[in-house]
Amino acid sequence: EIVLTQSPGTLSLSPGERATLSCRASQSVSSSYLAWYQQRPGQAPRLLIYAASSRATGIPDRFSGRGSGTDFTLTITRLEPEDSAVYFCQQYGDSPWTFGPGTKVEIK
Amino acid sequence: QLQLRESGPGLVKPSETLSLTCNVSGGSLTSSSYYWGWVRQPPGKGLEWIGSGSTHYNPSLKSRVTIAVDTSKNQFSLRLTSVTASDTAVYFCWVETAYYYGIDVWGQGTAVTVSS
Numbered sequence: 001e002i003v004l005t006q007s008p009g010t011l012s013l014s015p016g017e018r019a020t021l022s023c024r025a026s027q028s029v030s031s032s033y034l035a036w037y038q039q040r041p042g043q044a045p046r047l048l049i050y051a052a053s054s055r056a057t058g059i060p061d062r063f064s065g066r067g068s069g070t071d072f073t074l075t076i077t078r079l080e081p082e083d084s085a086v087y088f089c090q091q092y093g094d095s096p097w098t099f100g101p102g103t104k105v106e107i108k
Numbered sequence: 109q110l111q112l113r114e115s116g117p118g119l120v121k122p123s124e125t126l127s128l129t130c131n132v133s134g135g136s137l138t139s140s141s142y143y144w145g146w147v148r149q150p151p152g153k154g155l156e157w158i159g160s161g162s163t164h165y166n167p168s169l170k171s172r173v174t175i176a177v178d179t180s181k182n183q184f185s186l187r188l189t190s191v192t193a194s195d196t197a198v199y200f201c202w203v204e205t206a207y208y209y210g211i212d213v214w215g216q217g218t219a220v221t222v223s224s
Contacts, residue, residue, distance in 0.1 A: 035211070037155075046214075056210065096165075102155075
């Protein structure tokens with residue numbers, strides 16, 4: 001099973017700043033099948049990025065992903081109050097699919 | 109626009125079977141590009157993949173879980189046997205609408221509590 005570790009646990013930033021979230025895998029993620037999700041309180045997760053760097057439909061270009069192998073990054077530029085949420089990474093290249101524990105982004 | 113809605117009891121007794129259904133609208137489960145399954149989230153915790161399709165299950169749950177599809181009703185279901193308090197969670201059904209696209213459609217989630 002591929003274990004995903006996310007850092008930092010919590011990120012507290014001001015509107016307009018840039019957030020950089022890390023996701024590290026215990027072994028190489030097949031074909032970079034890594035996704036990022038945003039989950040606001042009381043809501044279902046929302047797909048932001050798939051295949052490590054491709055934005056899902058309707059996701060603004062403030063969200064970008066990069067990485068390969070075992071190291072992946074989600075960057076959110078020009079932070080807005082609505083970006084306050086927990087962000088999860090997920091690998092779906094190998095069974096069992098696994099999720100990281102999440103990074104909480106707080107907007108001051 | 110594909111929409112999913114979970115249904116089922118919100119309270120299940122320990123040792124009994126949890127049964128949930130995911131009703132799909134705005135698209136057909138017979139689509140060759142659709143892949144579906146279940147994820148759960150214990151209170152205040154992260155996401156746990158339960159299974160995908162009818163054959164891929166989380167090893168930690170495999171002996172207790174069954175996912176089945178009923179294309180005539182355009183729905184799929186989750187059965188989890190011998191539940192304990194640790195199965196208390198919000199259960200989400202999901203659909204991946206294109207190969208290796210990630211989980212792009214989610215149900216709203218349904219809270220299930222295991223308690224006597």
